[in-house]
Amino acid sequence: MKESYSGNSLKSGLKILIQNQPYEILFSEFIKPGKGQAFVRIKLKQLLTGKLFHQTVKATDIFYSADITEINVSYLYNNGLNWIFMCKKNFEHIYVLKKFLFGCEKWLTNTSNCIIMLWNSSPISVYIENFIQLKVIDFNVAVQGDTVNSSSKSVTLETGAKVRVPLFIKKGDYIKIDTRIGKYISRVNK
The missing domain is CATH 2.40.50.140 (Nucleic acid-binding proteins)
Structure with missing residues (x-):
């Protein structure tokens, strides 16, 4: 039997079913107005599509856990x-x-x-993982002295991904990448 939750017990990280689709709760806020019924504002991620939604539910609404x-x-x-x-x-x-x-x-x-x-x-x-280390295998040649227009260059990583890095990065260097935003963080000594 699936576990059930009332609207006022919804917490971040909880995975629930809405219209037979799995959602993860990213944020919830219980609100008790001076007049009227209490409600909960939630931010949801649809787990099949990755889309984000905002929804308001009654504190007494019932939701079931997703398997x-x-x-x-x-x-x-x-x-x-x-x-x-x-x-x-x-x-x-x-x-x-x-x-x-x-x-x-x-x-x-x-x-x-x-x-x-x-x-x-x-x-x-x-x-x-949020942070990974990848090897630079190729880069676009930056024009020396052209730091007014650009202080970075595009490189190709061992996976084929392209990112912008500072001019001092060379072929064969390992760099740390934040996979959530796809950006260079630092050079890694190996």
Whole structure:
């Protein structure tokens, strides 16, 4: 039997069903006006699409928990249609469609550790670590002395992703990337 929650017990991180679709609560605020019925403002993420929503619900509304599990995996390879991961616990292979990667595929290497979210035992999203280290394999030549117009250059990383980095970064350097925003953080000494 699914666990149930009233509107006033909704908390950040909780995964619930709304119209038979899984949502994660990102933010909730209980409001008791001077007059009238109490209500809750919530910010939701639709777990199948990644879209964000704001909704107001009554404090007495009932919601049911979504059957969501998270497993730690390592990225193996992709065949163009599916991205294949290996469960660290039982070495089982898990096939994930590209639409459930939500852009993290451009950061994946064969050493990437990820979390796969399963809904009713089917993968619905993949999360990569917030900070990763990748090797620079190519770069656009910056014109020396042209720091007035640009103090950065575009580089290609080992995964094929392109990011802007400071001019001192060279081919073969390792850099730290924030995968949530896709930006350079720092150079890494290896």
